[in-house]
Amino acid sequence: MTTVTTATTTKQPSLVGGACIIASVCVGAGMLGLPSAGAGAWTVWSVLAIALTMAVMTVSGWLLLEAFKLYDLNVSFNTVTSDLLGEKVNAFNNLTVYFVGGILLYAYTTSFGLILQGSLGLESKTASVLFVFIASSVVWHSTRAVDRISVVLICTMLLSFVFGVFGLTVHVDFSLLMDVANQQGEYAKYAMALLPIALTSFGYHHSVASMRAYYGEERKAKYAILGGTSIALFLYVIWLVSIFGHLSRDSFGPVIEQGGNVDVLLGVLGTVVASDKVSQAINIFSVSAILSSFIGVGLGVFDYIADLFHFDNRSKSGRTKTWAATFMPPLVLSLLFPFGFILAIGYAGAAATVWTCIIPALLVLKARQRKGAEQGFVVAGGKLIPYAVLLFGVATAVFHFLTMLDILPVFKG
Template sequence: MDVMAPEGTRYLPYLLMTLPFCIVSFGFHGNVPSLVKHYGKDPKRIVQCILIGTLFALFLYVFWLLCTMGNISREDFRPIIAQGGNIDVFITAMSGILNSASMDIILTFFANFAVASSLLGATLGLFDYIADLCKFKDDNGGRAKTAIVTYLPPALLCSIYPNGFLYAIGYAGLAFAVWAIIVPALMAKASRKKFGSPMFRTWGGNPMIYIVLVFGVITMLAHILSTFNVLPTYH
């Protein structure tokens, strides 16, 4: 079984390709307005909430990678990639290796739950934004309308284009790098200059702002280079 990479393999270009996906997967700071709505203006509690939630998600991601990719050889990934690389193809490949009906059920449940929870986590801030934008009332009827507007379009698109998620998440990472990394950093810099010391101020000062900006630019470049096949891919 081919489980080792060829000698001299460089992993950095492959890691760069994952940046847009990781940004979408762990970019929970877009939910800050919703957390403020739930917890009030309590910066310490909100930071703890985001930190604990992110670490928990990271633990599950690492656990998933160890349990799945640790059992599939490098060569077995080729047909998975050739078939689009979607989660159903991946689960089918795992089922052929494990050969266990109970494990099939567990893997399917875990995979579907991971996608569903990722969707809910990523759209929490969007949910409240749409409610404010459309001026829906904060009652059962109003929140039902908000849920329809928020979740029905992506549900329909996923039904029509089952593999569309894999393509969309990369472009989502590109957009996320702009409006959730670069723009907030610029806003923080402008806010500090105009209003001085706010009620909550993260550590690092201006150097941290510049680091965040550079990271956002690198993430954008990673997606653009990947789109034009400049970065290597495993196939």
């Protein structure tokens, strides 16, 4: 075990900058799954579910910071897990990281293919192939290319989100938002099925080590994480209010029947939005969100695969091998088994509980047994907090599989 190094710079980065980094990691195409996944729970219970998830996921990131404090600033998630929990646990953790990345690429590929099918008139599978080859070429080219494209996409997302959502929020129908027409409706029992999708929407934990190194300490990284997850929660609530304030609860039936696919949701939303410009802004936001998430997740999986198989990332042949291992399996699965968007995101959420909740809790419990663990950054609450995070992660994964087995109630519109 190595000792902690200290930052050498006299002026640290701003908390606003770090919070924006965390928020940009959280907010992506997973946001597009929240309305369909929350249709059963509707407004109040959906907001409560994502608020609870935000709180737990924020604390779980803090638990990682506490475990990381015993190591150098350049330490990785992989290194700490291997040292504290052993190689077998680390291998399983890495497998879930790859699975989540792969299933997200699969979901984005399928969704974008369906959107292109509607806008360009292409067959969805052909559109998916074109999308993967064009978008993944940015990742194959270089990280710098991803950086430049991401800046453009984020700016596009912000502008289209502000214009589109503002156009929706000023015309929210309160009776729809509160589901006034359905006085005997049941909502709370559907909130459990929303948790895996909500958890995926706050998955920033692979960036915790980067935040710690960014600030050179744990405390500022803690507040940056809190700021980032708070921004994400704020945007999610606005988005849900805008959608639920325009679509009746029953109108989600066709969307859910099609697996919550984004193209179906956008099509239904387009029928009730009076302004064509607002509708176009929402569509642009959705396309930008999926493309941005695909490239961002793709880069992470790309680097993971290159490190795992020791491919040469400096040569064209090495990068081509990495590209094939990264993007071809999700594309093939998308062509053979075009599951719904919500189903795929749900599986990703169930697997993500391992490295966003379970592993952070186990890491900090183990780290607190080390000498010097009581000094420096410590998450308040004693053992209660890590055990609560662990329980939330296990419960979320269980809820997902119980929903898949039709043991938990599933809203079908």
